[in-house]
Amino acid sequence: MKHCRTRLLTACLGLSALTAPAFAQQACAPRYPPPTTIAAMFDMAAVTADTLDALPDVDVVLAARGGQDLSKYGLRHSHLAFLVRNDQGSWDVVHLLNRCKTDHSDLYREGLVNLVGESSITTDLRVGVPTPAVRGALKALLAGAAPQARALHEPRYSMLAYPGSTEYQNSNQWILEVTAAAMAQSGDGTVLDDRKRTLDWLKQRGYTPSRMHIGIGKRLGARFFADNVAVTDHPASERISGNYSVVTVESVFDFLHRSGALERELSIPHQTPVPAVTGTASPRQASSP
Template identity: 65%
Template sequence: MDVPRPASPRLSAALLFTALLLAAPAAHAQSQHECVERHPTPASLAAMFDVALRADEALEALDDVDVVILARGGQDLSKYGLRHSHLAFAVREDDGSWRTVHLLNHCKSPQSTLFREGLSNFIGETGSHTDLRVGVPTPAVRAALKTMLTAPGIQAKALHEPRYSVVAYPFSDEYQNSNQWVLEVLAAAIAQSRDGTLLVRRAQVQTWLKEQMYEPSSLHIGVGKRLGARFFAANAATTDHPASERISGNYSVVTVESVFDFLQKRKVLAQELSVAHVPVAGMSAPKPQ
């Protein structure tokens, strides 16, 4: 799971709704996108490291906590009522440092990889315009997560599906997006901490989530964007969604908000806090590449 970070645009690869386009991917779509390397300004880099330092201090202040959930922003999704777009776990390593573990889709491709990296890399340019949302699971869930996210991390890896879709259907194992992997690992940890139930396949986890009344967000995407995705988005597929959603354009998707809502309803969050961003003059939320 400890994969080196590629030197390529972070935001376009990592955000849940980078494309915000919904349709079955065309075979030639991936070749139409080139990775363009981003070069953050000194001001945005300073904001990134400042927020990372604040986050580290906030996590260090938590007593006996070695795993938390982090959510950061990115593309402006306010029209969907969404402030944060990407989830990760933050795990305290044996040397005391905090490392994030999350799923990233590189360069809008239809494939994803699990990454383990520092707080500053995870925050990136979003440190200049969006706060971090931090969720602290209950002790029993933290203990299960720590085992799952520590090498060799067999169970967490087993719940990773490399076939990526930015709008993967929450109750299908055909594709997976970033927030969906985090939700499924959380579900497995909750089930194990409560009664020892071992969930090692995605289908098992999704059945459990249905039984526990997990409710995904419903996002309406217009026809124009759906048609555009057929030609321009290799990482946006809707073949896993029910026909009713494809016809209506109202798609069920795993979002940061839906995950936190689920954890709150299941009473497995011991605490929530936020880490403020550092505004940079003249800078707005970056657009995906």
């Protein structure tokens, strides 16, 4: 029964994401997956909520979903978000999104279904549970209007944003920087409320970005046709070689593990869509009482 109740609650959260209090409003027309995929999305959101509800005293975690196919780079997950328990006891997704592949991003507060999306049928959800001290600092940073978390948001978006520059930002980079602010505050009380200080703090503590090789053909295509990709913030050596430093899910989890900021990891399995039942009843069956 608990799973059914949570499933219904999670479904409502996903459907009401456009009208619930949010950091920003959606800018793109919605896309509707097949019914079997939508059902799997709700199922995975329900399992996620039930799993998190079973963790004692946990009210904020990091979660990584699939999405962009990064398998050729050895990466399984592409997008990070915070999952935060709200005052009603259910879970909100707080993350940075680049809608419609434009050159800017916004911060969103949505339901769980919005996070798992269509990757719920192909990719597990990777969940990192921070230590109690980091969780407490994160919960405070993300509460209400979240001014400090907003101060670490750069609206100019690039999928390949350079981790050593404040010119652009990608979705994983915002999660990393807000988590860094929570780590600093829960550690020695240092307040990181601007991106330059936060990036310096991460560098001093050994954060290492992933390296992704982008061939010349794709680099030229992105340069001329994709508004959400820019590389002008990267050093000339990276632009020439095509080996770009990028904040990825893997690099964030690696850093948090090395820093002792994660208490544990969980994996929530993807869901197999149940095929829709087709066919029509015979006249005799249709008339049965």
